[in-house]
Amino acid sequence: MTPDNGGFATAAYIITAIVYLAYALSIKLRERRIREHLARLDASARPPSSRPTGA
Amino acid sequence: MTERQSARPPGTLAASWIVARKDLAIEFRTRTAFLSALVFALLGVTIFYFAWDATAVAAADLAPGVLWVIFTFAGLLGLQRSFGSELADRAIDGLLGAPISREAIYLGKALANLVFVSGILAVTIPAVVLFYNLPLGAGIGALAGIAALAAVGLVAVGTLFSAMAVNTRMAELLLPMLSLPFFVPIVMAAAQSSARLMAGRPIAEAWPWLRILVAFDIVFVTACTLAFPYTLDE
Amino acid sequence: MTTASEPLTPPAPRHDLLLGAALLAVAGVYVRALMFTPIEARQGAAQKILYVHATSAIVGLYIAFGLMAVASLLYLWLKDAKLDRVAESSAEVGLCYTTVVLATGPLWGKTIWGAWWTWDARLTSTLFLWFIIVAYLLLRSAVEEPGRRARYAAVLGILASLLVPFIHLSVYLFRTLHPMPIVLKPSAPSMPSEMQLTFFSALLAFILLFAALLRARYRMATLRDLAAHREQEHG
Numbered sequence: 001m002t003p004d005n006g007g008f009a010t011a012a013y014i015i016t017a018i019v020y021l022a023y024a025l026s027i028k029l030r031e032r033r034i035r036e037h038l039a040r041l042d043a044s045a046r047p048p049s050s051r052p053t054g055a
Numbered sequence: 056m057t058e059r060q061s062a063r064p065p066g067t068l069a070a071s072w073i074v075a076r077k078d079l080a081i082e083f084r085t086r087t088a089f090l091s092a093l094v095f096a097l098l099g100v101t102i103f104y105f106a107w108d109a110t111a112v113a114a115a116d117l118a119p120g121v122l123w124v125i126f127t128f129a130g131l132l133g134l135q136r137s138f139g140s141e142l143a144d145r146a147i148d149g150l151l152g153a154p155i156s157r158e159a160i161y162l163g164k165a166l167a168n169l170v171f172v173s174g175i176l177a178v179t180i181p182a183v184v185l186f187y188n189l190p191l192g193a194g195i196g197a198l199a200g201i202a203a204l205a206a207v208g209l210v211a212v213g214t215l216f217s218a219m220a221v222n223t224r225m226a227e228l229l230l231p232m233l234s235l236p237f238f239v240p241i242v243m244a245a246a247q248s249s250a251r252l253m254a255g256r257p258i259a260e261a262w263p264w265l266r267i268l269v270a271f272d273i274v275f276v277t278a279c280t281l282a283f284p285y286t287l288d289e
Numbered sequence: 290m291t292t293a294s295e296p297l298t299p300p301a302p303r304h305d306l307l308l309g310a311a312l313l314a315v316a317g318v319y320v321r322a323l324m325f326t327p328i329e330a331r332q333g334a335a336q337k338i339l340y341v342h343a344t345s346a347i348v349g350l351y352i353a354f355g356l357m358a359v360a361s362l363l364y365l366w367l368k369d370a371k372l373d374r375v376a377e378s379s380a381e382v383g384l385c386y387t388t389v390v391l392a393t394g395p396l397w398g399k400t401i402w403g404a405w406w407t408w409d410a411r412l413t414s415t416l417f418l419w420f421i422i423v424a425y426l427l428l429r430s431a432v433e434e435p436g437r438r439a440r441y442a443a444v445l446g447i448l449a450s451l452l453v454p455f456i457h458l459s460v461y462l463f464r465t466l467h468p469m470p471i472v473l474k475p476s477a478p479s480m481p482s483e484m485q486l487t488f489f490s491a492l493l494a495f496i497l498l499f500a501a502l503l504r505a506r507y508r509m510a511t512l513r514d515l516a517a518h519r520e521q522e523h524g
Contacts, residue, residue, distance in 0.1 A: 006334035
C-alpha cells in the first residue's frame, strides 16, 4: 500500500525554496548596503566643490 | 643542562621541554587554575550522579559517560589558561625572540597542558571509581591507557585553538566552540572502548575504537604542530 | 601581512543573470520532480524529498566544503586574499546547503524510518559539519585584523577537513554496533530512468545555484574588503 505522505514532500520543498531564496536575498541586501557605504566613503573623500578631474 | 650546550640553540625536543617546564613552573607557583579545574571535575562527578535515577540505570553503566564528559570540560578549563599568561604585556614576544623553533613553542605548551590534564585525570578517575562503585581490576590499567591517548588528542587540538582564541574578543566562548567538534571522536572512542574494557569484554571489541583514537592522535598532533606557526603574527 | 593591496572590483552588472538562470533551473526541477516524476510505490510521495535533500548534501558537503578546504590550504601557501574570500564564500554558501540538508533530512527520515532523528552516520556527520562551519564563520567575525583572520580561518578550514573522516568513521562504527530501529528499509538506489533523470537534473541545477551564490557572495566579500580598505585610508 503506497503511504500517503505527500505533505512531508511539500513541506520539504517549500522549506528548501525558502532557505535558498532567503539566502540569495541576504547576499544581495548585504551587497547593496556595502555599495551605499562605499558611495558615502567616496563622496566624503572628494571635496564637494567641482574640481577638474585630476585623480 | 651544562654550559657547554648553550653554544648551540636547543633542538626542538629539548626546547619543547624547556617551554613546558617554564609553563608548569608558573602554573604550580599559584596552582589556582589547577585546583579550580580539579574542584570543578570532582563537583561534576557528584552532580552527574544525582542527575540520574540510580534505580533505573546502574551506576557502573553511567560511569564511562560521566568520566568522559567531565574529562572534556575539565580539559577545556585547563586549556583556557594555556596562552593567557603570554597575552599580558606581549610576553609572547619574549618566547618568539628565543632561538627555538615555532614548533617547539607549540609542543612545549601542549606538553604543559598534557601534564595539567593528566593531573586532573589522576584525581578524577579514582573519584569516579569510588563514587560509582566500579570494580577494581585489570580494567583500571587499560582505562589509564585510554585516558592518556584521549588526553593527547584533546591537548593537541586544544592548545592550537587556545593560541588562536586568546587573540579574539570572545576567547572563553570561542575555545569550546572550536574545540568541541574535534573532541567528539576522542570522547566517542574513549567512552566506547573504556565501557567495553570496564565491563570485562575482550580487548578485541575495544580495538576498532582504540585504533580511531591512535589515528586521531597521530593525525592531529602532526597537523596542529605544522599549523601552529601560521597562528603567530610574524 | 597587514598592508594588502586594494582589491580590484569588476563593475557589477545590473542584474545577476547567472543567479536568475540558476533559480529558474531549480524551479524547473521542482516542476519536474513534483509533477512529472512517478511516485515510488513503497515509500510514497515523500521519496521525492531525496531530489532536494541528497543533491543539496552532495553539493554542500563535497563541493562547498571541499572548495573551502582547498582554498584554505592554497591561501596558507600563496597568501592571496582572493583565496581567503573564496574560502569564506564557499563556507557560507555551504552552510546554506547544509541547513537545507538538515531541515529536509528529518522530514524524509520520519516517513522512511518512523523517527525524526536516528543518528544515522551521514546525517550526523552533516550536523557536525554544520557546527564546524558555524564555528568557522564565528571565528572569522571574532578576529578583526584581516591578515590574521584569513590565517586563522585557513587553519581551521584545513583541520576541519581532517576531522570530517574521523566523525564519519566514529558515527558509522557507533551505528553498526548499535543498530537503530528501522521501520522501513529504503530501497536500494536502483531507480527507474525517469527518477534518475530527475535526480541528475536536480543535481545539476543545485550545482549551478551553488556557482551563482558563490559568485554573488564572493563579489560581496570583495566589495566589503574594498570598503574596509578605503575606510582605513581615510581614517
